[in-house]
Amino acid sequence: MNVVNDSPRRQELIRVAAQLFVQEGFDRTTVRMLAQQMGIKSGSLFHHFRDKQEILCAVIEEGTQNALAMAREALAQCDNDAQMRLHAMARAHLQTLLTDRNAHVVALYEWRRLDGDSRDHLGHLRDAYEQIWQEVIGEALEAGLIRGDKLLLSRFVLGALNWTVRWYDPDGVQSPETLASELIGMLGAPAKTPA
Amino acid sequence: MNVVNDSPRRQELIRVAAQLFVQEGFDRTTVRMLAQQMGIKSGSLFHHFRDKQEILCAVIEEGTQNALAMAREALAQCDNDAQMRLHAMARAHLQTLLTDRNAHVVALYEWRRLDGDSRDHLGHLRDAYEQIWQEVIGEALEAGLIRGDKLLLSRFVLGALNWTVRWYDPDGVQSPETLASELIGMLGAPAKTPA
DNA sequence: AGGCTAACCAAGCAAGCGCTAGTGTAAATG
DNA sequence: CATTTACACTAGCGCTTGCTTGGTTAGCCT
Numbered sequence: 390m391n392v393v394n395d396s397p398r399r400q401e402l403i404r405v406a407a408q409l410f411v412q413e414g415f416d417r418t419t420v421r422m423l424a425q426q427m428g429i430k431s432g433s434l435f436h437h438f439r440d441k442q443e444i445l446c447a448v449i450e451e452g453t454q455n456a457l458a459m460a461r462e463a464l465a466q467c468d469n470d471a472q473m474r475l476h477a478m479a480r481a482h483l484q485t486l487l488t489d490r491n492a493h494v495v496a497l498y499e500w501r502r503l504d505g506d507s508r509d510h511l512g513h514l515r516d517a518y519e520q521i522w523q524e525v526i527g528e529a530l531e532a533g534l535i536r537g538d539k540l541l542l543s544r545f546v547l548g549a550l551n552w553t554v555r556w557y558d559p560d561g562v563q564s565p566e567t568l569a570s571e572l573i574g575m576l577g578a579p580a581k582t583p584a
Numbered sequence: 585m586n587v588v589n590d591s592p593r594r595q596e597l598i599r600v601a602a603q604l605f606v607q608e609g610f611d612r613t614t615v616r617m618l619a620q621q622m623g624i625k626s627g628s629l630f631h632h633f634r635d636k637q638e639i640l641c642a643v644i645e646e647g648t649q650n651a652l653a654m655a656r657e658a659l660a661q662c663d664n665d666a667q668m669r670l671h672a673m674a675r676a677h678l679q680t681l682l683t684d685r686n687a688h689v690v691a692l693y694e695w696r697r698l699d700g701d702s703r704d705h706l707g708h709l710r711d712a713y714e715q716i717w718q719e720v721i722g723e724a725l726e727a728g729l730i731r732g733d734k735l736l737l738s739r740f741v742l743g744a745l746n747w748t749v750r751w752y753d754p755d756g757v758q759s760p761e762t763l764a765s766e767l768i769g770m771l772g773a774p775a776k777t778p779a
Numbered sequence: 780a781g782g783c784t785a786a787c788c789a790a791g792c793a794a795g796c797g798c799t800a801g802t803g804t805a806a807a808t809g
Numbered sequence: 810c811a812t813t814t815a816c817a818c819t820a821g822c823g824c825t826t827g828c829t830t831g832g833t834t835a836g837c838c839t
Contacts, residue, residue: 416611433787537770545744552743575732577772
């Protein structure tokens with residue numbers, strides 16, 4: 390049992406695991422299935438991960454880190470216009486949900502299968518992400534673009550956005566761009582896109 | 585293996601199963617755990633249910649039927665005022681989410697563990713429920729209370745509402761009533777409650 | 780050439796899983 | 810009274826699970 394922390398092999402394992410966890414669910418995905426999908430034997434997995442839990446943790450961390458980075462980048466490329474920042478956040482969220490779809494679905498559905506320590510660690514990451522949302526929504530409130538309670542608004546908006554993984558068809562006609570516009574349009578603010 | 589369809593014993597089993605499925609997840613809940621919680625032996629369970637899958641199906645059906653009934657009742661006690669009907673739907677949804685919390689959480693999280701037949705059967709039930717939502721939202725659109733695409737609106741709204749099971753605290757200050765008002769208020773329509 | 784290491788394999792253990800077969804029993808039913 | 814029904818029990822079969830152990834391979838560095 391060696392467990393290296395960052396290798397291309399491990400990255401690949403995480404990717405394949407994410408896909409399997411979505412297809413079958415965490416509990417129904419056996420180490421043998423994952424191993425076979427990688428063309429190795431089940432025992433060899435434990436050279437890369439301490440146990441099955443660690444694989445789940447790695448998958449979710451991957452997705453959450455990306456979402457966080459994407460949100461920060463999206464905001465950095467924005468003026469201080471509250472409307473545009475709100476729109477950028479929604480767009481970034483939907484884009485992450487698309488590009489890292491598997492990881493995010495796992496995060497949404499298998500969160501409770503995490504043990505205490507992992508949940509703690511990943512919980513902080515998620516909190517940081519939601520914090521950003523609350524700030525941007527706070528700005529939009531001050532600018533009078535939307536109305537309601539800041540905390541409630543962010544929860545409702547995140548709920549609506551996360552729910553998209555249930556029905557959104559990446560090959561369909563709707564782009565994350567238009568979806569974001571529609572959502573914000575419903576909140577009482579007319580759509581406005583960055584120049 | 586006898587399998588009776590409606591007995592008080594079976595109802596109780598469904599209730600306890602729902603709670604366990606929420607606590608542990610469907611896959612991690614063993615027939616032995618459920619049996620012990622009921623004070624019987626694991627083999628005795630299969631007098632009431634054909635197999636473990638059927639328990640899951642029963643739990644979800646219970647919740648969905650109740651939601652459907654509650655929505656219809658809520659609408660029946662409404663005038664034809666589109667605003668009030670919208671509000672009634674949101675309130676009913678949140679109330680169901682509270683009273684049948686376990687069953688609904690199971691429906692949201694363990695849907696994919698259903699086999700093909702159950703998924704088919706329960707899918708129709710769920711479709712009927714979402715159909716009602718779309719109609720009410722359609723009315724609200726015609727009345728000019730909200731704006732956006734009918735299908736998208738219902739998906740976003742349902743997403744926001746269902747997401748509440750993640751953060752809503754039944755012992756907190758917010759009642760389903762106020763939550764419903766807040767949500768609809770965000771959509772651009774001022775809150776209005778039935779007389 | 781020799782040593783080191785990441786990556787893998789073969790084999791299997793101990794525990795736990797869903798489910799079945801066959802039986803017992805007390806209450807309801809004819 | 811005899812029979813059926815509802816519910817539970819005992820005992821265990823056959824299988825899968827996550828994970829361990831001890832050893833092998835191939836490539837790299839010096």
